């Protein structure tokens with residue numbers, strides 16, 4: 001099996017002695033993670049690192065996947081927001097492509113997260129079309145707390161729709177994924193909906209390898225065993241105290257060093273459009289985990305890097321000028337893919353009298369070569385401007401490598417949280433707007 005390659009040719013002046021020193025500082029956290037993975041189970045905030053090895057959980061999810069597949073659904077509606085759906089989006093888009101629904105698959109997927117009336121109604125109409133044609137759908141409602149306004153409103157909307165077409169059997173089309181004991185869990189017991197548990201100590205943005213991601217991805221025929229095998233494969237190296245083995249720790253050390261030297265933006269530069277969902281997932285993971293008002297001792301710190309996401313090559317024609325010419329306040333992580341599924345070539349035999357100089361240069365070149373040339377050009381420009389960056393090179397877009405990448409990134413953020421002395425697992429300030437919203441909505 002190949003591996004994800006991590007390169008850090010442009011470290012912004014950090015030497016291997018600096019890395020060794022940083023690694024020594026990380027040792028207590030690495031040892032804690034070693035203990036957690038050795039013990040297994042879900043009793044600490046680090047619980048998510050044990051998900052890839054949980055074969056019982058996979059079996060449980062697989063049973064529900066098989067039961068729902070037997071209904072022969074033509075659409076899967078995923079209702080959930082933030083950590084409850086972005087991991088699924090990341091894996092689905094990376095493996096099935098951003099144009100998946102347009103390719104008329106056996107099972108389309110629709111995500112309903114916000115309460116934007118127009119967007120939600122567009123999805124509603126598409127789902128209703130399926131029902132009008134006598135097709136079955138699956139409604140997967142995902143909420144750890146079971147009490148998120150957007151998710152509950154969307155659950156009610158789509159349950160109502162489903163009930164109109166399947167008044168007797170609509171229950172069998174619904175799967176609720178939530179914490180044991182949550183309001184949604186209680187509802188599932190009373191209404192006899194299928195319910196999948198999210199381990200209590202697994203945070204939303206760390207939950208893609210729990211039933212949160214596994215159920216919808218299994219229904220889409222993603223190879224769950226390979227996804228988890230990829231994630232499991234990086235657990236040992238990512239809990240190694242050897243700096244050369246531990247890509248997650250190294251990446252976190254680089255992020256921290258550059259943050260303290262004024263790079264307060266972390267740009268994830270994606271060299272594959274199919275990784276758009278991954279970009280959204282990582283943006284949330286970093287922002288909610290390290291954007292904190294207080295450190296672990298309660299001191300006011302207001303810390304955090306702003307995670308941005310850029311796409312090759314479209315964003316080179318929109319934000320590259322700012323990146324290369326504007327403030328030097330950015331640390332970049334390139335995510336590249338070594339092989340494409342499609343072997344697309346610029347046509348050689350264009351029957352035209354005149355070919356421009358550029359056309360003559362391009363004819364016969366593969367799109368992969370074009371992308372590589374452009375990405376290499378960008379990296380050279382970054383080097384010349386002394387803009388620090390690292391690169392994660394993914395051998396190919398498969399469940400195995402996606403599992404690896406996602407797990408490495410979760411370890412990276414846990415280590416970064418430790419280095420910044422904040423808790424990477426909570427999100428206390430998100431409650432501020434939630435409380436205000438509840439107050440407004442409770443006015444009769």
Ligand code: PA5
Pocket residue numbers: 081082083084142143144145146147148151203204205206288427
């Ligand atoms: O990562 C997180 O914890 C959050 O982004 C949550 O996933 C998000 O707020 C949705 O919460 P819930 O799953 O409780 O509906």
